[in-house]
Amino acid sequence: MFPLPWCDAGGTDAVSRSLSAAADASRRAREHLCDAEPELWRGKASGQFLDARDLDLARLDRVARAIDDATAAAAAHRAARRELAGALAAGGSSGTAGWWG
DSSP: OOOOTTOOTTOOOHHHHHHHHHHHHHHHHHHHHHHHHHHHTTTTTTTOOOOGGGSOHHHHHHHHHHHHHHHHHHHHHHHHHHHHHHHHHHTOTTSSOOTTO
């Protein structure tokens, strides 16, 4: 197995942590949206717009958390892409040439 250029000698991997954080935030967003979805689309079949007054506070809170989680997931994905791009550009944390040559 070849060494990955962005892994340091201690085995820590910033890219992996960033991707894990992004995946966790995405999972939480999906869970909250799936929980809130029936409420959100309840009026769609009848052509009515959703009225926030029809939502109970707990459902409204879950919708807000889903939006927050989706925003966090997008930010984590951007951070992971930056980490990966930086690691690839640097050729590894040890300053040695990357495995690609």
